[in-house]
Amino acid sequence: MNIKMMNQYPEIPSPCFVLEESLLIKNLELLKWVQYEADVKIICALKAFSFYHEFPLLRKYLAGATASSLHEARLIEEEMKEKAHVYTPAFIEHEFEEMTNYASHITFNSMNQYNKFISKAIEKNISCGIRINPEYSEIETAMYNPCVAGSRLGVRREDFGNFLPESIEGLHSHTMCENDSFVLERTLIHIENKFGDLLPQLKWLNLGGGHLITREGYDVNHLIVILRNFKAKYPNLQIILEPGSAIGWKTGFLKSSVLDIVHSAGIDVAILDISFAAHMPDTLEMPYKPMVRNAGMQAEKGKYNYRFGGMTCLAGDYYGDYSFDSPLQIGDEIIFEDMIHYTMVKTTTFNGVNLPSIGKIDGGNQFQMLKQFGYETFKARL
Ligand SMILES: Cc1ncc(COP(=O)(O)O)c(C=O)c1O
Numbered sequence: 001m002n003i004k005m006m007n008q009y010p011e012i013p014s015p016c017f018v019l020e021e022s023l024l025i026k027n028l029e030l031l032k033w034v035q036y037e038a039d040v041k042i043i044c045a046l047k048a049f050s051f052y053h054e055f056p057l058l059r060k061y062l063a064g065a066t067a068s069s070l071h072e073a074r075l076i077e078e079e080m081k082e083k084a085h086v087y088t089p090a091f092i093e094h095e096f097e098e099m100t101n102y103a104s105h106i107t108f109n110s111m112n113q114y115n116k117f118i119s120k121a122i123e124k125n126i127s128c129g130i131r132i133n134p135e136y137s138e139i140e141t142a143m144y145n146p147c148v149a150g151s152r153l154g155v156r157r158e159d160f161g162n163f164l165p166e167s168i169e170g171l172h173s174h175t176m177c178e179n180d181s182f183v184l185e186r187t188l189i190h191i192e193n194k195f196g197d198l199l200p201q202l203k204w205l206n207l208g209g210g211h212l213i214t215r216e217g218y219d220v221n222h223l224i225v226i227l228r229n230f231k232a233k234y235p236n237l238q239i240i241l242e243p244g245s246a247i248g249w250k251t252g253f254l255k256s257s258v259l260d261i262v263h264s265a266g267i268d269v270a271i272l273d274i275s276f277a278a279h280m281p282d283t284l285e286m287p288y289k290p291m292v293r294n295a296g297m298q299a300e301k302g303k304y305n306y307r308f309g310g311m312t313c314l315a316g317d318y319y320g321d322y323s324f325d326s327p328l329q330i331g332d333e334i335i336f337e338d339m340i341h342y343t344m345v346k347t348t349t350f351n352g353v354n355l356p357s358i359g360k361i362d363g364g365n366q367f368q369m370l371k372q373f374g375y376e377t378f379k380a381r382l
Contacts, residue, residue, distance in 0.1 A: 009367050014256055015254060015274045015279070015356035016254070016357040016359055017253075017339060018255060018360060018361060019358075019361070020360070022361075023251040023252065024248070027250075028057070030214055031061060032061040035062075037224045038223065040231075040238075040239040043065050043066050043240060044247050045209045045244030045247075046075065047342075048245050048341045049244050049245075049248040049345075053370050055076075056079075062247075065082060065084055066087065074102055077101075083104035085106075089153060090113060096117055096120060100123075100124040101124075104126065105127045105170065106121050107128070107206065108129070109154065114165055114168070118165075122167050127169045127170060128167060129168060129169060129171055129172050129206065130171060131172040132191070132195055133155060133175075134147070134157075134191045137175040138187075143285065143286075144177045145177075157194040169202060171198065171205055174206075174207075174208025174209060174242075176210025178210060180219065181211075184207065185222075191205075200236060202236065202237060203238060204240055205238075207241050209245070209246075213243065213246045245341045248342075253335050253339050254274065254356060256356075257272065257273050257332060258270045258331060258334060259272060267321075268305065268307070269308075270308055270309065270334070272311065274356065275312045275317055275350070276318065277312050277350055278310070279343070279355070280336065280339065282346065290336045290338075292308075295322040295323060296322060296324070300323040304324045304325070305322070306321065306328055312351040314350075314351075344358065359371075
């Protein structure tokens with residue numbers, strides 16, 4: 001945390017997701033600069049960052065947002081006051097009409113979907129595209145790789161045909177995850193190899209998400225150069241990037257606290273008032289070990305070592321080991337770093353656990369509580 005020590009915010013309840021506005025602004029400023037320098041549009045992927053309390057701020061920096069469902073599209077219209085770019089693997093027939101009220105761009109995932117919905121979209125003057133599968137991705141985790149054999153995401157060239165389907169103005173390709181600009185550079189070569197003949201006929205090319213532009217060490221200048229070069233080759237194209245992680249990257253934390261400490265077969269387990277399974281599911285799904293403030297990332301001789309247990313009955317709801325300079329006490333706070341993107345959007349009330357509150361530290365360094373949950377939220381989902 002960059003601003004104050006945690007104990008200067010005793011008003012932050014536990015557990016609570018806390019966004020730090022100054023860090024978000026730092027990310028947004030960089031993204032805005034890239035938009036300008038590379039002559040591209042950058043839109044926010046809600047699937048990673050739906051922190052709508054900050055949408056008025058996002059709007060000042062970005063070119064809008066992208067939705068994967070009717071509800072995300074509506075949230076964009078309501079809270080960002082923008083029309084959404086929408087893509088989903090399959091649109092629901094009875095939702096499509098309403099969806100067209102919120103959308104400026106719609107991307108179809110298959111030729112079936114195109115045939116089914118194109119006329120309704122065109123009637124509403126929506127710019128339509130098709131998601132392609134360039135059959136090239138450097139994502140190592142199969143769970144996140146849209147180009148695995150048999151992928152349902154996007155149309156491969158051999159299924160696309162030789163011509164652009166009528167009324168299609170754009171193509172959409174999403175094959176990256178937390179990648180750098182060099183991966184994008186190689187990906188563009190594959191897009192050109194497979195779909196290059198169609199590019200001069202299009203108005204836009206959406207290069208999806210997975211561009212971790214705000215990560216330390218990302219070569220932003222290289223990104224700008226490759227995007228400019230691509231644009232010079234295809235001046236007809238509006239290039240769109242729709243990162244999610246890059247918006248919320250390192251913009252806040254999840255505050256939790258120690259409820260109990262148990263000793264099991266030589267391991268000290270601190271049971272927390274959060275759950276990895278319910279509140280940080282990516283940590284188990286990806287999987288990745290979340291960073292904890294002021295803690296070593298593994299057991300160390302001479303230190304106080306703990307496993308953190310979640311508060312559900314799932315045996316695997318834990319992460320360890322972490323080391324501390326002094327012993328933990330019941331009631332101590334434990335801060336999980338970088339918990340804003342893909343966390344709040346994925347939380348569940350598994351085991352009936354309550355959802356963490358949501359708050360922010362604003363530009364004046366004041367904590368503002370935005371949301372609190374309780375029994376009604378749990379019951380309403382069932
Ligand atoms: C189609 C599409 N666009 C954008 C994104 C956002 O990706 P990221 O958050 O990695 O930038 C995703 C993530 O899965 C996606 O599937």
